[in-house]
Amino acid sequence: MANKFTCTECNFLNCQTRDKEFPRKCLTTSAENEAILQESLALYHDDPLVAKIMQASAQVEGQYYGQLTRVEEIIVFAKKIGAQKIGLASCAGLIRENRIFASILRANGLDVFGVLCKVGAQDKCDVGIAERDKIKPGNYEAMCNPVMQAKLCNQEKTDLNVISGLCVGHDSLFIKNSEAPVTYLIVKDRVLAHNPIGALNTGHSYYKRLLDGVTLNKEDAKL
Known part of the structure; x- marks a missing residue:
């Protein structure tokens, strides 16, 4: 087809x-x-939350185009939609950066509820992940728990949730279970220092193998 x-x-x-x-x-x-x-088009007119988010996004783009960092844009956007409590879904590996981000949010008059990906402290095997699929098989390895992260944010009644460094797929589960609107601060890419566009910018050279369909040496489609 x-x-x-x-x-x-x-x-x-x-x-x-x-x-x-x-x-x-x-x-x-x-x-x-x-x-x-x-x-x-009807949603942009008739749904108050959709309309508010759409208008605020356009205002941030139009008023500050090329002037603000992503950190600053999130602050301005949050204030334009009337968000007061920000849920921060943080990767454990980026906790230092996310502590700084939380401090910046607070310094700009916003409340922050930060929740780490390892919350609940459960071993990966507890949710059916095979021992062989751990980074270090045979050891306790805490599972990421994006569903609990989202539900804790829901419990706190956050107005806007920010994903900062969650793994591919874990971010999907967080978004699926979040009651508040979600935006990104950091998109995880362990190889490219969290700059995934680097693989596209070098798609004609260093990462040309991706266009040839060569991504992994392992059987990447099997569980």
Whole structure:
């Protein structure tokens, strides 16, 4: 079956500029997507939280484009949506950085509820992870517990949750279980100093193997 034409295959990006033609199979102009477009627009108008977040995001972008760091943008965004208590879902390996971030939030008048990924202190085997899949088999190895992180934030009634360094997949579980809106501070990449775009910027050279379909030496698709 042929792959469906999507935005990553488009060279026009006319949706951004409106100074060219839309491609024939564009997701924007497809008749089958018209209902989805109207549903989306209705949410921006009719859902107060969606409208507030959308407007605040545009204001942060428009008023401070290229001027603020991500740390500063989160502070401004939080204040624009009226968030007072920030949930900070922290990776244990980045606790030093996240302590600094928490201090910065507090210095700017925001309350912080920080919760570490290892909260609950359970061994990985307790949730069905095989001993062989530990970093150091045969030793106690605390599982990451993103569901508990999210539920503790829910219990604290945080207004905005910030993911800072959670593992791939653990971040998905946190987002799925969070009642408050979620944004990112740090995206984990242990190899590239938490700068995953580095693999894309060097996709023509050092990381060309990724385009050749070579990612791991192990059987990466098996549990």
